Amino acid sequence: MQNKLHLSAERVAYARRLAEKIAEPVARFIDGHSSMTVERATLRLAGADGANPDGVPVPNLVVDQVRAADPSFLEDGVLLRYVNALVKSGSTVAELNAKIAAGFDVSSLPLGERAAIERKAAELVDRAAERIRGNRERREAKRSEWAGKNNDPLLYLIVATGNIYEDVKQATAAAEQGADVIAVIRTTAQSLLDYVPYGATTEGFGGTYATQENFRIMRAALDEVAERQKRYILLTNYASGLCMPEIAAMGALERLDMMLNDSMYGILFRDINMYRTFVDQKFSRMINAYAGIIINTGEDNYLTTSDAYEKAYTVLASQLLNERFGFQAGLPPKLLGLGHAFEMDPTIRNGFLYELAQAQMAREIFPEHPLKYMPPTKFMSGDIFKGLAMNTMFNFVSKATNQGIHLLGMLTEAIHTPFMMDRFLAVDNAKYVMNNMEGFADDVEFKKGGVVMTRAREVLDQTIAFLEEVGGMGLFDAIERGLFAEVKRPKDGGKGLEGLIKKGPTYWNPFEERLERELGISGAKGGN
Amino acid sequence: MRVVRPYGDTLDDGKVQLSFTLPVPDGAKGREAARKLVLSWGFKDCEVTHSHPLSADFSFYVAYGKTEASIDYDSVVADEAESDGSMDMDGVNAFIREHIGRKVVIVGACTGFDAHTVGIDAIMNMKGYNHHYGLERYPMVEAYNLGAQVPNEKLIEFAAKVKADAILVSQVVTQKDVHLRNLAELVELLEARGERRKYVLVAGGPRIGNKLAVELGYDVGFGKGSYADHVASFVVRKMVERQRS
Numbered sequence A: 001m002q003n004k005l006h007l008s009a010e011r012v013a014y015a016r017r018l019a020e021k022i023a024e025p026v027a028r029f030i031d032g033h034s035s036m037t038v039e040r041a042t043l044r045l046a047g048a049d050g051a052n053p054d055g056v057p058v059p060n061l062v063v064d065q066v067r068a069a070d071p072s073f074l075e076d077g078v079l080l081r082y083v084n085a086l087v088k089s090g091s092t093v094a095e096l097n098a099k100i101a102a103g104f105d106v107s108s109l110p111l112g113e114r115a116a117i118e119r120k121a122a123e124l125v126d127r128a129a130e131r132i133r134g135n136r137e138r139r140e141a142k143r144s145e146w147a148g149k150n151n152d153p154l155l156y157l158i159v160a161t162g163n164i165y166e167d168v169k170q171a172t173a174a175a176e177q178g179a180d181v182i183a184v185i186r187t188t189a190q191s192l193l194d195y196v197p198y199g200a201t202t203e204g205f206g207g208t209y210a211t212q213e214n215f216r217i218m219r220a221a222l223d224e225v226a227e228r229q230k231r232y233i234l235l236t237n238y239a240s241g242l243c244m245p246e247i248a249a250m251g252a253l254e255r256l257d258m259m260l261n262d263s264m265y266g267i268l269f270r271d272i273n274m275y276r277t278f279v280d281q282k283f284s285r286m287i288n289a290y291a292g293i294i295i296n297t298g299e300d301n302y303l304t305t306s307d308a309y310e311k312a313y314t315v316l317a318s319q320l321l322n323e324r325f326g327f328q329a330g331l332p333p334k335l336l337g338l339g340h341a342f343e344m345d346p347t348i349r350n351g352f353l354y355e356l357a358q359a360q361m362a363r364e365i366f367p368e369h370p371l372k373y374m375p376p377t378k379f380m381s382g383d384i385f386k387g388l389a390m391n392t393m394f395n396f397v398s399k400a401t402n403q404g405i406h407l408l409g410m411l412t413e414a415i416h417t418p419f420m421m422d423r424f425l426a427v428d429n430a431k432y433v434m435n436n437m438e439g440f441a442d443d444v445e446f447k448k449g450g451v452v453m454t455r456a457r458e459v460l461d462q463t464i465a466f467l468e469e470v471g472g473m474g475l476f477d478a479i480e481r482g483l484f485a486e487v488k489r490p491k492d493g494g495k496g497l498e499g500l501i502k503k504g505p506t507y508w509n510p511f512e513e514r515l516e517r518e519l520g521i522s523g524a525k526g527g528n
Numbered sequence B: 001m002r003v004v005r006p007y008g009d010t011l012d013d014g015k016v017q018l019s020f021t022l023p024v025p026d027g028a029k030g031r032e033a034a035r036k037l038v039l040s041w042g043f044k045d046c047e048v049t050h051s052h053p054l055s056a057d058f059s060f061y062v063a064y065g066k067t068e069a070s071i072d073y074d075s076v077v078a079d080e081a082e083s084d085g086s087m088d089m090d091g092v093n094a095f096i097r098e099h100i101g102r103k104v105v106i107v108g109a110c111t112g113f114d115a116h117t118v119g120i121d122a123i124m125n126m127k128g129y130n131h132h133y134g135l136e137r138y139p140m141v142e143a144y145n146l147g148a149q150v151p152n153e154k155l156i157e158f159a160a161k162v163k164a165d166a167i168l169v170s171q172v173v174t175q176k177d178v179h180l181r182n183l184a185e186l187v188e189l190l191e192a193r194g195e196r197r198k199y200v201l202v203a204g205g206p207r208i209g210n211k212l213a214v215e216l217g218y219d220v221g222f223g224k225g226s227y228a229d230h231v232a233s234f235v236v237r238k239m240v241e242r243q244r245s
């Protein structure tokens, strides 16, 4: 990696140490806790699936039954009762799921012999691990078979019709037009559901429900296009909201390739409780890591919420924190698609140079990370012609600074979710720009003390000052006092706090143990 | 009566740019279909200047049409809330002191599952938007911004608690008309409690027009490019108008 900005390596290392120090006490908190959705994710990995006639998913039924029987049972981990029911009834996972959906209560059975339960659980863990490993291997095999066929940066497009079958048409067309990554954006409000809907869905607002069946349908469709095009098409969805780890589990099982996963997005932008989010994000990221799924973090949101020029440092600060929380969960740099965005007010003089400086800075500070670069959205307007010009500038910066994942801007961003032709115009624009300036990054350097270098140094300095301030009071307090994204989130406020679970001395989660072992990370140890 | 038509490079040439997608393969037949389609919309003349495949079964077209249709410009009535006559911040405060004589209480939120805060913040937060200070900065306004994802019930309860004079509602997501349902629900809830007339009710958002808002039972609607001074001017004038009537 070229070093064009001459940022001080020492200062960058110091910023990383600050992030490490901030994340450390949070990690201690996380490791002592589980949550309803962490438990449900564990059940999903074990095979719990389906829903009752009212649409309540089996994993929710099980967790609710166990909690209703005795709230302290969840402190042992929910899996104990589910596997106990498997052992006692002698049924298969599918049979047990059907019974639960029909009203059977797993907590009604007394606990049987521990060794038998553990043997059965080990079998389930192996089965899940094998399936996920298989997915990872299939992805790796296809990507190496078709190496060099994807665009660089990867061109990323969103579909959002609300109807999975319509999404398939749009996604197929987008892939045929040259997109490498298809993200199925979720319906408004799914983040606030404390369950994951079941089955294929055709009704959504501004997006499509993330369900395991929808994942499967889209995966199959993209695999088909990929075979035709001899180019691997990556599938993305959102592990965010109140069900982060469950959606991560579904993504791992259905071979998604990328997932939106930010350590603080839920807290700041969806008003989800902070403790809950920190606990959820870790387990979800462990699953992502094991599945070889690239996470995409949500730094762009800081820039759309506040002024993008003034608050540029919040992006770097968040990237460093996301990186640290990612490391804690076993994600290597190559799976850390840290986010940033081209969101400055287009009327700022030299705005382009500042954007270039910040994109290059991200590249140099995170050299191995597949950075996810987001297009202008906030200042997009009904003037689609201006919008197209802004997207062209964005495409230029992305290629000039070797970004990894390039989310294509839509000229109609301010108007509606994209039409099919909007996506085509976006791909066409990006391909034109990126081909036209292929060698630019290699050929061009920046003037010493010029606008670009000065801006990068300034943002790094501001980031360090900010992280020092956050470190001084601790992350929980910093969020409570509104240091991030200008919003204040009380520690015990927000949604989902009631779903937090303190791990008991005999907490048992063999999936978590297996992930920790395979990922080489440590977590809290239960008492057994 | 003033007759106008689209202007390309000559008065009344009626030239219009169009682009659209058809669910058919690209090719001569697709282009001819596109041309005929444009003519069927009443254009007198059409040239398809560009076509491109979007996938095996879809194609994209750029076309120019010439229309003879016209409009009597003088007969047109705009749908936007009157912002020309609005006062600035100082004007609003002076108006409140003179005609109301106490602080005006304004509560705002982005309701339902809509998580977009930037629009309501632009109207309410201290900092404001585009060099227009927000309502929190107005000395004679007591402003409460409840943020986003606020249920209608909660907004109403809060408004009752602080004895609000006006309620501001932001709706940004409009897909499948969720905003219409959300906006209508607030009015219904207020009416059910017999409290609709207690408040000046203001709707806002990029896809909200004044006409739409009024149809839904609001006093006014503000769309793109509206600022706190427009909203404040409307609210205080409406309050005084109601006092008098």
Ligand code: B12
Binding pocket: A160, A185, A186, A187, A188, A189, A205, A206, A207, A269, A301, A304, A305, A377, A378, A379, A380, A381, A412, A413, A414, A415, A416, A417, A418, B108, B113, B114, B115, B116, B117, B118, B119, B120, B122, B123, B129, B168, B169, B170, B171, B172, B173, B174, B175, B202, B203, B204, B205, B206, B207, B222, B223, B224, B225, B226, B227, B231
């Ligand atoms: C920033 C942004 C976000 C951010 C919001 C961050 C935040 N803290 O608010 C995030 C990333 C969270 C987000 C999420 C989503 N977004 Co969004 N978002 C935008 C974006 C890029 C900019 C909006 C903005 O901030 N504009 C700047 C403000 C100042 O403008 P404004 O809102 O129009 O407000 C002005 C006026 O309308 C008016 N006004 C607004 N409210 C009020 C209220 C009153 C009382 C008054 C008087 C005036 C008023 O005054 C303001 C100042 O002039 C727009 C695209 C665009 N360029 O418009 C999409 C957009 C609004 N989002 C969209 C969608 C679909 C979503 C999601 C549903 C996507 C998804 N499936 O997850 C989610 C919504 C989740 C949810 N639960 O709501 C769509 C909406 C499509 C539609 N018409 O339904 C848009 C248009 C993008 C697109 N093309 O798809 N989004």
